[in-house]
């Protein structure tokens with residue numbers, strides 16, 4: 336059985352052997368790309384290479400890219416802890432061709448890796464292609480020897496990749512692994528595709544067009560961009576049916592079990608998973624220079640951290656917990672990502688301070704939440720005013736409140752929340768209008784008094800949306 340660290344190396348070695356330059360992961364905060372909140376795919380660091388704006392001295396590359404999907408176009412935050420296959424932070428393994436090889440070679444390389452090097456059984460595999468991509472359909476038939484029922488044509492944008500409204504684009508083909516009948520779920524394109532039985536392990540993008548405002552033109556030198564979730568392929572190779580059962584997550588969850596003294600079963604199972612996942616995204620984001628704050632990237636980090644911290648509280652932790660798990664993460668991932676080791680002191684202090692601060696308001700906020708929902712049953716909705724008070728006075732990000740009510744099947748009136756936020760903004764503006772400095776001070780003192788010793792999270796907090 337190979338561990339995550341060996342699988343990562345095996346992937347990179349395989350592509351190196353096949354003429355690819357192994358390139359380091361780009362940072363989680365993309366360089367020179369203010370439109371993108373976090374790096375959310377392996378191709379991000381190569382965007383300008385694909386468009387031809389930038390030249391490199393290699394035409395083939397392979398990476399293991401750090402990725403966060405917790406905001407913007409790809410947001411998997413709400414899935415974490417509840418599906419077997421989603422993380423907020425994960426590693427995306429990828430091979431890239433910049434106008435070098437194309438569709439046939441890309442499919443061949445992928446097929447050889449998973450069936451020959453990794454030894455996956457062919458009868459567990461199936462693929463999707465874009466409905467109009469007869470070429471890919473024919474190639475899968477030829478290379479893998481699949482019958483037609485194992486090559487599923489998908490007509491939606493799920494199988495057509497675009498960089499933006501204009502720029503390179505093209506059809507894609509996703510490779511799925513069938514974890515077996517005992518797990519709920521159906522093949523891609525079916526009504527049950529959201530289950531955890533058929534899991535997408537690898538996505539091959541065939542960049543063959545250029546979208547201009549007028550037309551979609553064929554690219555003279557088409558390119559390849561692929562992404563495979565390291566944790567998902569590790570689950571397959573380790574014979575487990577859940578990403579959270581791979582060696583890496585078992586180690587993190589066992590650190591969380593040891594620190595809390597609570598076994599990872601029953602309702603505690605999701606909490607340990609959320610903590611392990613959010614620990615990774617928090618530590619990697621801090622190592623790449625993000626600090627918790629009230630807007631933008633920092634607020635997404637704060638939301639992730641506080642969600643994890645609420646779950647630590649749920650497990651009965653009496654003291655800040657997450658910082659104590661940092662050594663376990665560094666043991667598992669520090670060799671592959673030395674930035675974690677370099678930033679260890681900063682990560683530890685940041686986690687400890689944030690959790691210490693949040694714990695001061697967490698308990699009272701949860702008390703208020705309980706009181707406000709005591710009469711609600713499944714299908715009910717928390718009023719927006721209370722959700723806003725929890726946010727404004729107790730430092731509860733909206734999604735944390737939603738997460739806290741999820742197990743009881745209670746929702747939140749988000750329109751009411753937004754209205755309460757708007758009203759407060761308008762009041763603040765009115766207080767500012769036409770006043771001199773003395774009045775300005777009055778606004779600030781007023782706010783301070785209102786928030787007391789707790790925390791004022793700022794009006795801009797929900798603006799933290801990125802777009803790809």
Ligand code: ATP
Pocket residue numbers: 376404411420421422423424425427535536537538562563564565566567
């Ligand atoms: P899904 O449909 O399962 O959400 P996706 O199509 O959104 O995946 P891609 O954008 O194609 O994912 O990313 C490439 C690969 O990264 C996927 O094939 C999958 O193996 C992995 N992956 C995507 N999202 C996650 C996630 N949240 N956690 C772990 N791995 C992921």
Ligand code: MG
Pocket residue numbers: 409
């Ligand atoms: Mg997705």
Ligand code: MG
Pocket residue numbers: 493509535
């Ligand atoms: Mg998909």
Ligand code: MG
Pocket residue numbers: 509535537538
């Ligand atoms: Mg995909």
